[in-house]
Amino acid sequence: MTTTMRAYVMTRYGGPSSAELREMPVPAPGPGELQIRVHAAGLNPVDFKIRQGQLRVIRRYPLPIVMGNELAGVVSACGAGVTRFAPGDRVFARVEKDTMGAFAEYACVPEALVAAMPAGLDFATAAAVPLAGLTALQGLRDELHAGPGQRLFIPGGAGGVGTFALQLAKQFGAQVATTASPRGDALVRRLGADVVVDYTTQRFEQVLADYDGVYDLVGGDTLARSFAVVKPGSLVLSIAGPPEPQTASKDLERAGLVPLFWLTSVAARLRARLRGARYRYLFMHPSGSDLADLARRIDAGTLEVVIDRVVPFAQIAEAFAHLESGHAKGKIVVRTVE
Numbered sequence: 001m002t003t004t005m006r007a008y009v010m011t012r013y014g015g016p017s018s019a020e021l022r023e024m025p026v027p028a029p030g031p032g033e034l035q036i037r038v039h040a041a042g043l044n045p046v047d048f049k050i051r052q053g054q055l056r057v058i059r060r061y062p063l064p065i066v067m068g069n070e071l072a073g074v075v076s077a078c079g080a081g082v083t084r085f086a087p088g089d090r091v092f093a094r095v096e097k098d099t100m101g102a103f104a105e106y107a108c109v110p111e112a113l114v115a116a117m118p119a120g121l122d123f124a125t126a127a128a129v130p131l132a133g134l135t136a137l138q139g140l141r142d143e144l145h146a147g148p149g150q151r152l153f154i155p156g157g158a159g160g161v162g163t164f165a166l167q168l169a170k171q172f173g174a175q176v177a178t179t180a181s182p183r184g185d186a187l188v189r190r191l192g193a194d195v196v197v198d199y200t201t202q203r204f205e206q207v208l209a210d211y212d213g214v215y216d217l218v219g220g221d222t223l224a225r226s227f228a229v230v231k232p233g234s235l236v237l238s239i240a241g242p243p244e245p246q247t248a249s250k251d252l253e254r255a256g257l258v259p260l261f262w263l264t265s266v267a268a269r270l271r272a273r274l275r276g277a278r279y280r281y282l283f284m285h286p287s288g289s290d291l292a293d294l295a296r297r298i299d300a301g302t303l304e305v306v307i308d309r310v311v312p313f314a315q316i317a318e319a320f321a322h323l324e325s326g327h328a329k330g331k332i333v334v335r336t337v338e
Contacts, residue, residue, distance in 0.1 A: 003026055004025060005106050006022075008068065009022050010050070010065050013052065014052065016321065027108045030079050031080045032082060034109055036106065038104060040073070040310070041068045041102040041103050042071075042127045044132065048320060048323065058252065066104050067102075069094060074087075091114045091115065092130055093113050094130035114288050115295055116292070124310045124333045133294045133303075134284055136161050139165070140172060143282060144235055150174040151176075152215060153178070154169060154177070154215045155226065156179060156216075157217075158178075158180050159217060159328065160330060166178060168303070171297070171303075176194055177208055177211070178196055179196070180193075195208070204225070211230050215238075224271060230275060233277065235280060238268075241265075242265040243265065244262070244268070247281045308329050308332050309328075310334075
């Protein structure tokens, strides 16, 4: 077996030039790990936020480090104690947050974070599922408790997480409103949006009112205005806003970060209090069992995977430029095996 591989490596924090394709040693699986021959890997906003250093308060990576947070491929070797998978199995995973490593020809992932790929998907489509799919599922199920009769506002429905969130919210029985440009209108309606606000010509807070919850996927001004559309007692959940104290104490188990997150989330929590609502930041967690849930939905034909584009590994820098432009409709994927 080859001892080196191509990988997309972050050498420092900063702009696009802070990461590059280079040769790296092939990782060996430890106890309980699978070594996966990566066929495709998905790009996500968290990837360039990590590269820019936006998440250094939460997690400071040793450099250089192989980037990438989700993948699909074939099991090539198993570490001691692996029981559910064997070489040759087609799998997908959201890799460990502490180590990353998906933007490479080989990656090692704990067995508990891995699931069998949906039978009907190719590798590129499967690689688009883990991070965005898990984020959508865990936010709606565990935090917003989406269910029949609920009215949920999910701004940014045409993006990577949004395309999953719209479909899952509808499957849970909720009525859903979202925002989209005219270019994304047909897509979000096909995925189940009941109300679509054209953010290029309308302010959603002037159109929507008395919603039971918000799943904010955009952050910034969109998050700030989202509090105006909810009922008292509702939850505004965000993946793009500031982490709040519960993120530090409960999700990260790092009490030392509580004062910092208290300070950075003051504006969001104040807006929530003035509305009689609550604010929460979602810190998603990798989960093989949740991935298996998503795979079952995909195999049943009830969950569509929306791909913006698939590019060769050699063009990963260009793929990141498109991702950072904010105009992708669905997921961007790099193919590591041609």
